[in-house]
Each structure stands twice: as C-alpha cells, then as structure tokens.
Amino acid sequence: MSVDAAPVSELPDPRDFGLPVVTEDDLPDELGTLVARVHDLVDAVAHTEAGSAELAQASATVHELTERLNVKRRDIGAMLERPRSDGGADYETLTNVVSGRSNPAAPPLVLEHTDDGVRARVTLNGTYQGPPGLAHGGWVAAMLDQVLGSASAAAGMVGLTANLDVNYRNPTPLNAPLELTARVTGTERRKVFVSAEIRHNGEVTAEGTAVMVRLDVPG
C-alpha cells in the first residue's frame, strides 16, 4: 500500500460530471445570514415551550416564508467553487448535510487543509441529540465520513465512501467545541484508505476509518 496522491490541481471538475457549479459571488451575504437564523430556528422549535397561539402564529409565518423561498430553487447537486491561492479551485456540495454552506441542517462543520490532511471544528447544538445530552451516533459517523472524504479529496483523490468503520470511544458532548482530524493512510489502485478522529478537550470521543473509491471522470 502506498500514498500516491495526485496534485490537488488535478481534482476533477464537477462540470465533467454534469453537475451545476456556483461561485461564492453567486451567493448573497444574506443567504449566509438566513442559513444561520434558520439553523437557530430549528433549535428553537425543537426546544420551545411556547403556547398554542404562539405556535400557530409561528407555524403560519414559517409556512409563508417557505412558499416565498420555493419560488426560485437551485438544482440538486449544485457544487460551490472556491478559488485556491495556487490558482486552482476547491469544490464542495452546496447543500451537503454536514458542511454545506446553504444547508441550515448542517452543524456546520468548517473544514481547513493541514499539512497531512484536514481539520474541522464544530459545536453541535441540541438538535443533534441522540442519548439525553449527547450527540447522536449517526451524526458522529456522518461527521467522520465527511472529514474522511474531504481528506481524500484534499490529497487529490475525490471518491465515494465504499466502507466506513466507526469506534465510539467516549460520549460526544453537545454544546461543546469538537475538533475533527483526518488523513490519507494509503492507496491501492482506486482505493484510498483514510483515518479520522473526533476530540473534545483533546480526548478522543470517536474514531473512524474508511475506504474511499476514487471516481473516474466520465469519458
């Protein structure tokens, strides 16, 4: 097994897969504000003890807003193109449920490249709850899957997860800062082996490994 990462500048262009691409200039600042407010709204709805009249009024307001926003919708699969300092571009799925810039359901996980892979920081609010007061194991796996895929892509090998193994070492807390790290550990033909951890206060709460299978560019 070896690490034979292609240069990042050779990442596939989503347009070659027939995917729509938007740039940061296509995203009004107001969208970011709306996403953050709806994220907080979901938390408020999940935990509110408001009375019937208040709930009925909020429900009508939200319904009206949903109708207004649905008048003009982006296609599913839209990719966000972000320029890199070396002249190339990074791509991310705009509505990705873990890290998507336009998805209020995303925690959101903010990713950065490191010398050996990727790192992300996130704080999960109460809407990611599984056991009382703790993060849901499915979301823990989803966040690991995301950083594992991102580490493979950051090494120039965009792929889909074929296999994901998760070990839950300690409960992952809500409303507390978490750090995720991931890196490529090897490659074999189209397979990319990746490894990741989630830490709280330096202590590992969960770790994951995955086999990503590199995508072939059509044609």
Ligand SMILES: CCCCCCCCCCCC(=O)SCCNC(=O)CCNC(=O)[C@H](O)C(C)(C)COP(=O)(O)OP(=O)(O)OC[C@H]1O[C@@H](n2cnc3c(N)ncnc32)[C@H](O)[C@@H]1OP(=O)(O)O
């Ligand atoms: C830029 C725009 C896009 C941008 C895209 C951005 C992606 C972000 C991804 C985020 C992470 C996700 O959520 S991904 C979503 C969840 N994953 C999926 O939906 C994937 C569903 N599965 C599949 O589509 C398929 O099974 C694939 C693509 C994974 C593999 O199919 P394939 O292409 O036909 O390849 P195949 O010949 O079967 O296998 C290739 C090699 O991988 C091995 N292999 C196959 N499956 C497994 C497995 N479960 N565990 C171990 N190894 C496996 C095979 O033995 C073989 O090894 P050898 O013979 O060479 O030894």
